[in-house]
Amino acid sequence: MTEITTYKQVWSYRTPRGRLLAWAGWLALVALFVWCWQIMTERTIWAFVQDAPRQAADIGSRMLPPRWPYLSELWAPLWDTLNIATLGTIGGVFMAVPVAFLAARNTTPSVAILRPIALFIIVASRSINSLIWALLLVAIIGPGLLAGIIAISLRSIGFIGKLLYEAIEETDTKQIEAVSATGATGLQVLNYGIVPQIMPAFWGITVFRWDINIRESTILGLVGAGGLGLKLQGSLNTLAWSQVSVILLLILATVVVSEWISAKVRHALI
Amino acid sequence: MLTLDGLSKTYKTGDTALSDVTLSVPKGQIIGLIGPSGAGKSTLIRCINRLVEPTSGKIMLGDVNLASLGKSDLRQQRRRIGMIFQEYALVERLTVMENVLSGRLGYVPFWRSFLRRFPATDIQRAYQLLDRVGLMEHADKRADALSGGQRQRVGIARALAQGPELLLVDEPTASLDPKTSRQIMRLLTEICSERGLPAIVNIHDVPLAQQFMQRIVGLRAGRVVFDGPPDMLTREALTTIYGEEDWNAMRQGDEEQAEAEAEARGRLAVLAQ
Amino acid sequence: MQIGVVVYLFLALGTVDVNWARVYAGLERGQRFVMGFLQPDFTSRWRDISQGLSESLTMTLTSTVVGVAISIPIGIGAARNLAPRWVYYICRSIIAVSRALQEIIIAIFFVAMFGFGPFAGFLTLSFATIGFIAKLLADDIEEIDESQAEAIRATGASWWQVVNYAVQPQVMPRLIGLSVYRLDINFRESAVIGIVGAGGIGATLNTAIDRYEYDSAGAILLIIIAVVMVTEYGSSYLRKFLQ
Numbered sequence: 001m002t003e004i005t006t007y008k009q010v011w012s013y014r015t016p017r018g019r020l021l022a023w024a025g026w027l028a029l030v031a032l033f034v035w036c037w038q039i040m041t042e043r044t045i046w047a048f049v050q051d052a053p054r055q056a057a058d059i060g061s062r063m064l065p066p067r068w069p070y071l072s073e074l075w076a077p078l079w080d081t082l083n084i085a086t087l088g089t090i091g092g093v094f095m096a097v098p099v100a101f102l103a104a105r106n107t108t109p110s111v112a113i114l115r116p117i118a119l120f121i122i123v124a125s126r127s128i129n130s131l132i133w134a135l136l137l138v139a140i141i142g143p144g145l146l147a148g149i150i151a152i153s154l155r156s157i158g159f160i161g162k163l164l165y166e167a168i169e170e171t172d173t174k175q176i177e178a179v180s181a182t183g184a185t186g187l188q189v190l191n192y193g194i195v196p197q198i199m200p201a202f203w204g205i206t207v208f209r210w211d212i213n214i215r216e217s218t219i220l221g222l223v224g225a226g227g228l229g230l231k232l233q234g235s236l237n238t239l240a241w242s243q244v245s246v247i248l249l250l251i252l253a254t255v256v257v258s259e260w261i262s263a264k265v266r267h268a269l270i
Numbered sequence: 271m272l273t274l275d276g277l278s279k280t281y282k283t284g285d286t287a288l289s290d291v292t293l294s295v296p297k298g299q300i301i302g303l304i305g306p307s308g309a310g311k312s313t314l315i316r317c318i319n320r321l322v323e324p325t326s327g328k329i330m331l332g333d334v335n336l337a338s339l340g341k342s343d344l345r346q347q348r349r350r351i352g353m354i355f356q357e358y359a360l361v362e363r364l365t366v367m368e369n370v371l372s373g374r375l376g377y378v379p380f381w382r383s384f385l386r387r388f389p390a391t392d393i394q395r396a397y398q399l400l401d402r403v404g405l406m407e408h409a410d411k412r413a414d415a416l417s418g419g420q421r422q423r424v425g426i427a428r429a430l431a432q433g434p435e436l437l438l439v440d441e442p443t444a445s446l447d448p449k450t451s452r453q454i455m456r457l458l459t460e461i462c463s464e465r466g467l468p469a470i471v472n473i474h475d476v477p478l479a480q481q482f483m484q485r486i487v488g489l490r491a492g493r494v495v496f497d498g499p500p501d502m503l504t505r506e507a508l509t510t511i512y513g514e515e516d517w518n519a520m521r522q523g524d525e526e527q528a529e530a531e532a533e534a535r536g537r538l539a540v541l542a543q
Numbered sequence: 544m545q546i547g548v549v550v551y552l553f554l555a556l557g558t559v560d561v562n563w564a565r566v567y568a569g570l571e572r573g574q575r576f577v578m579g580f581l582q583p584d585f586t587s588r589w590r591d592i593s594q595g596l597s598e599s600l601t602m603t604l605t606s607t608v609v610g611v612a613i614s615i616p617i618g619i620g621a622a623r624n625l626a627p628r629w630v631y632y633i634c635r636s637i638i639a640v641s642r643a644l645q646e647i648i649i650a651i652f653f654v655a656m657f658g659f660g661p662f663a664g665f666l667t668l669s670f671a672t673i674g675f676i677a678k679l680l681a682d683d684i685e686e687i688d689e690s691q692a693e694a695i696r697a698t699g700a701s702w703w704q705v706v707n708y709a710v711q712p713q714v715m716p717r718l719i720g721l722s723v724y725r726l727d728i729n730f731r732e733s734a735v736i737g738i739v740g741a742g743g744i745g746a747t748l749n750t751a752i753d754r755y756e757y758d759s760a761g762a763i764l765l766i767i768i769a770v771v772m773v774t775e776y777g778s779s780y781l782r783k784f785l786q
Contacts, residue, residue: 007397009390011409013368033608036601040661048658055656083555127771128764129735131647132748136760139752140576141569145559219647223738236651252643319697348699359694363712372708376699383704425694432698 062241070243074231074250080145081227081254084220085213088152092213093206095153096160103161104168106176107194118161125158130216134225148225152213159209167201168194204266211262218251228254271297271468272318272436277327277337279313279492287313288492291327295436298466300459302473302483302500306512310492311472315438318470319351320344331436349376352429354458356441358421360428362414366405369413369424370396373431392431399427403457419450426458437462437469444474451475455482476508572755579757580764588751588759595747596766598661599733602743606665607726610672615718617673618680619706624692625684634677641674650736661742668729668736675728679721680714687713723778730774734767 014022101107103118133151141147171194179193221229228251235243272295279288287310295301303311316322318329320336329336336347352373360369374392375383382388388396400406403423408416413424422442429437442458443451459482462469473479479486480500488496488503488511496507585592620626620634649670653663692709700708737745744763751760 007394007401009394011367011371011388011393011396013365013386029608033605036604039597040601040605040665044660044662045658049662052656059652059655080558083558086551087555087559123772124768127731127768129731131735131738132745132764135738135749135752136576139755140573142562142565144561146561146566149559215645219645222647248644248648251648255643321693321697345699345701348697351697353694353697355690355694357690359690361691361695361709361712362688363715364708368708372695372700373698375695375701375704375708380701380703380707383700384707428694428698438697 059241062239063245065242066245066249067240067242068246070246071250074228074247077221077226077228077231078250078254081217081221081229082214084145084148084152084217084225084227085210085258088149088217089156089206089210089213091149091153092156092160092209096157096164099157099161100164100168101190103165106171106173107168107190118165122158122161122165125154125156126162127158128155130155130213130220131223134220135223138224143224143226145226148217148220148227151220151225152217155216156209156213159212160205163205164198164202167198167205171197200269203269207262207265207269211258214258215255218254271295271332272470273328273330274318275328275330277314277317277329278325279310279317279322280325286492288317288324291489291492291494293487293494293497295468295470297468298463300462300469300471300482300484302471302479302486303489304473304476304479304486304511305489307474309489311489312440313492314489315353315440315470315472318436318438319348319353345376349432350435352432352434352437354422354425354429354437354439354442356444358418358425358445360413360421360424363412365410365412366400366416366424367396367409370400370427370431373428376432395433396427396431399430402430402461403427418446419454422446422450422454423457426454426461430461434467437467439469439471441472441474443478451478458482476503572757576757576761579759580761582758583762583765584756584758585762588747588756588762591747591750592744592759592763592766595737595742595744595763596770598664599730599737599743599745600770602661602664602668602733603726603730606668607672607722607729609665610669610725610729611676611718611722613669614673614676614680618677619684619710621677621681622684624687624689625702625706625710634681638674638678638681641670642678646671646732646736647739650739650741654740659740659742664733664736664741664743667741668732671732672725672729675725676718676721680718683714683717684710720782723781727771727774727778731767731771 012019099118099121102109102114103122105111105115108115108118130151133154134147137147137151141150175197176189176193180189184192217227217229219229219232221227221231222233224230224233228247232244232247232251235241235247272293274291274293277288277291277293278286280286291314303314305311313322317324318331318336320329320339324337327337331347331350334347336344339347361372364372368386371386371388371392372383374388374396378388378392397406397409400409403426405416405420405423405427408420413421416424425442437458439458443454446454455478458469458471461467471479471483473483480503483500486496486498486500486503487494488507490511490513495510496503498507617634617637620630621638623631626634646667650663650667653666653670657663657666687710691713692705695705695709733743734745734748737743737747738749740746744767748760748763748767751757751763
């Protein structure tokens with residue numbers, strides 16, 4: 001092979017059009033960022049921002065050492081927090097199960113009316129954080145554990161409902177057909193054909209949600225819904241930072257333990 | 271060109287992969303490295319450019335001892351050694367051209383490679399290599415759009431883009447069908463003889479090795495147990511390398527391969543005209 | 544087991560001390576809230592709502608951009624196959640801290656440090672984004688096809704070149720997908736952290752509920768739901784488009 005051909009010396013890894021698009025894309029992102037930044041910081045008081053390191057140092061020095069004796073006052077709120085999470089999860093499950101069956105394409109009695117309603121319930125529950133639910137419920141039924149439990153339940157509907165209805169839609173149709181072939185009624189098909197198939201998923205989802213709910217219930221008290229958050233709010237209001245650090249460490253420990261339990265349980269289920 | 275002196279490798283698990291390998295590769299020679307799986311072929315090849323750190327021994331490339339180099343010196347020396355991989359190891363989401371140019375990474379500063387602004391001579395050389403391996407029209411395709419044989423050709427072009435003084439080839443045909451395997455082997459040997467490049471080729475396919483290699487080195491349990499020209503690879507020699515296995519089974523399908531080979535030769539002849 | 548469950552439920556329900564008179568009184572309010580939700584009032588507090596919404600949206604975007612930008616080096620540092628041991632441990636601890644603390648708690652601290660307003664919210668969400676993106680990015684990098692990185696390394700490429708040529712092409716599509724997903728999450732969170740003073744639509748909502756203006760609160764909740772739905776569909780569409 002004699003080399004008489006000359007080869008191009010120019011190569012670019014994008015076509016001119018592609019390069020232009022890439023540049024335009026980046027430019028648009030930067031412009032959007034700058035614009036958003038301007039709007040966001042319109043009302044920022046920069047003196048406060050400059051003061052932040054000093055504030056941080058101040059808070060830090062007040063937080064340490066933690067006031068450990070305060071721990072003895074926290075066991076009752078911790079128990080409340082666990083109850084909010086657990087009872088809330090149970091309540092959420094009771095409400096989520098029917099919603100899931102209405103939302104799953106293969107079990108819903110009416111695709112045109114009930115399914116969209118069920119889906120809307122799921123979306124609404126998922127978009128609104130439990131803290132917002134708690135805020136509303138405290139305003140409506142007054143502060144206390146009940147508001148927290150209901151907030152957690154309402155929040156759990158969306159999560160459990162969504163995962164459960166996806167599990168229902170993924171069930172094996174052959175088993176369902178086999179059960180309906182025996183002449184079973186609709187409820188019997190549900191009971192014998194579908195429920196056994198989704199049981200593992202159901203327990204997995206429930207335990208997973210319980211774990212998340214423990215996390216969320218620790219802070220619900222900030223808006224008056226009971227539990228550890230209530231103590232946190234109290235300590236913050238009185239600027240008792242050394243108590244705040246005790247509460248935060250307790251919250252952290254609770255979250256770690258609940259995560260460990262939920263991982264164990266889910267592992268045992270699989 | 272390359273001299274290995276007492277090269278040994280013991281893994282952290284305590285497995286000895288290589289023990290006291292001494293080997294010399296003169297300029298322009300193509301060596302086939304054969305041996306059962308687990309004999310240390312892959313380790314040997316990776317020790318030479320220190321993708322695997324050897325435990326002891328010398329690796330002389332020219333007059334540089336690769337085994338004793340620091341990080342940045344090693345990078346400099348790696349440019350001299352082109353490597354071709356079993357599963358092609360192309361960066362799938364980059365274009366063919368980017369893959370070939372990645373052979374130049376050791377020569378260009380980071381900003382150039384980041385902006386994909388390679389020097390004109392590099393680009394020219396890359397196009398020339400793509401033409402040599404017959405993939406000119408695929409230059410701007412993504413690597414994962416190519417077939418196995420085409421990908422291995424890109425792999426070869428990438429290794430050659432480094433302007434290497436030595437090629438390390440790790441099972442180049444293991445994921446290819448017999449016909450394509452032969453085409454790739456032929457391309458490799460042609461390129462090596464064109465450039466006077468020495469090469470070490472790991473190969474599990476004994477007939478293929480006998481057909482294409484100038485010299486065969488047999489490895490067993492990390493030791494060199496055979497070293498000689500292909501026609502010295504007798505039944506006894508194979509038994510020392512592979513043990514009492516029915517290595518004849520490896521020769522099965524030879525006929526089919528011969529046909530493929532003949533066809534490939536015909537095609538090459540057409541191409542050469 | 545079953546007895547344990549019954550005993551627990553008994554004990555737990557016993558601690559729920561409900562003031563039924565208060566609940567009964569609240570039912571009327573609940574009814575008003577439901578009515579407010581069904582007949583939302585967008586107009587009378589529109590100035591506050593639009594202010595809160597624009598704060599939330601801008602906070603969401605800026606914090607996602609900044610958070611992702613910081614996450615990339617941390618994520619690379621937290622990948623075992625790219626970073627030296629000590630860098631790995633530092634980056635993994637940053638991630639662990641960011642993930643362990645909930646947004647609302649971080650927000651409390653940032654509000655205390657930087658004063659009320661969306662700037663504290665921006666910082667909170669950026670910090671939370673780091674824990675999310677950096678962890679998933681690091682896990683992704685640890686799962687790349689090593690042979691591609693090996694091949695690039697064998698050409699004599701430097702560490703930066705290996706990252707740019709072998710790692711980046713493999714993790715980029717998922718990184719973009721995750722960033723878009725995080726944009727979605729950040730908006731939801733921006734509605735919450737306003738409750739503790741970090742600006743955004745959450746602050747507006749908090750005010751509306753404090754004033755018992757349930758029709759405005761209903762309007763705000765509907766806006767939140769609508770925006771979440773739009774971002775959810777938008778982000779899944781965008782992710783499909785970018786694949």
